[in-house]
Amino acid sequence: METKKYKIRKDLSYTFDGHKLYRVEALKDFGNVKKGSVGGFIEKEDNLSQEGNCWIFLDAKVYGNAKVFGNAIINGFAQVCDNSVVFDNAQVRGYSKVKDNARVFNNARMEDCSIVKDNAQVYGNSLLLDNAQVCDNAHLIGTCLVRDNAIVCGDACIYDVVRFISDAKIMSPADYYIGHENWEGGHNFVYTRSNNQWSTLFINGTKEDILEFAKNRGEKYYNFYKNVIEFVEKIYS
Numbered sequence: 001m002e003t004k005k006y007k008i009r010k011d012l013s014y015t016f017d018g019h020k021l022y023r024v025e026a027l028k029d030f031g032n033v034k035k036g037s038v039g040g041f042i043e044k045e046d047n048l049s050q051e052g053n054c055w056i057f058l059d060a061k062v063y064g065n066a067k068v069f070g071n072a073i074i075n076g077f078a079q080v081c082d083n084s085v086v087f088d089n090a091q092v093r094g095y096s097k098v099k100d101n102a103r104v105f106n107n108a109r110m111e112d113c114s115i116v117k118d119n120a121q122v123y124g125n126s127l128l129l130d131n132a133q134v135c136d137n138a139h140l141i142g143t144c145l146v147r148d149n150a151i152v153c154g155d156a157c158i159y160d161v162v163r164f165i166s167d168a169k170i171m172s173p174a175d176y177y178i179g180h181e182n183w184e185g186g187h188n189f190v191y192t193r194s195n196n197q198w199s200t201l202f203i204n205g206t207k208e209d210i211l212e213f214a215k216n217r218g219e220k221y222y223n224f225y226k227n228v229i230e231f232v233e234k235i236y237s
Contacts, residue, residue, distance in 0.1 A: 005027055040060035048068050066098070081099050083101045084103070090123075091109045103116075108122045126140045132147050145162070156175075160188060166192075177235065
């Protein structure tokens with residue numbers, strides 16, 4: 001029978017959000033954790049699997065009926081609570097929070113003060129930064145970047161290589177337009193209707209910002225984005 005990888009330190013506890021939490025201590029080497037290392041906080045053993053390389057670092061907390069397993073990492077001051085689950089190679093860092101019935105898995109990563117809540121799911125290679133939120137029944141799949149104060153909510157299911165920035169609000173496919181450059185690696189670009197912003201690999205901003213940048217890159221780029229912007233404006237007019 002395989003020995004446990006950590007123990008609960010009953011002598012290192014405090015109450016947070018109405019829950020009595022305890023630090024964990026590694027009983028053996030695994031992943032990037034060394035035997036004797038003192039980690040973050042859990043409420044009970046069900047919160048952190050004894051298998052895999054999953055771990056809670058620093059002052060991060062996992063409590064309620066939340067579960068962390070696989071090779072998932074919870075770090076910094078992050079919180080995973082309620083009935084939420086973080087697994088596979090997912091990482092939740094900074095002051096990020098996973099709550100309610102949310103799921104974060106595969107290679108998804110949360111940084112800063114990002115939030116995943118309600119019944120939302122974030123997976124694939126998705127990345128949340130700043131104050132980004134994914135909520136309601138939304139699914140974030142593939143290689144998605146959500147940052148600043150952007151929100152993906154409702155029943156949105158985003159699976160492209162996209163970047164949502166500023167204060168964009170995405171609830172359905174009607175809230176954004178995604179296109180593709182056919183040169184220099186074929187990068188995607190995105191228009192978000194709620195904040196009337198464009199996001200490309202090289203620049204984010206208004207249509208004027210995009211056209212000015214494209215003009216400096218050359219006539220081919222300028223004409224391409226000029227035609228795209230005119231087309232998108234007709235769609236959303």
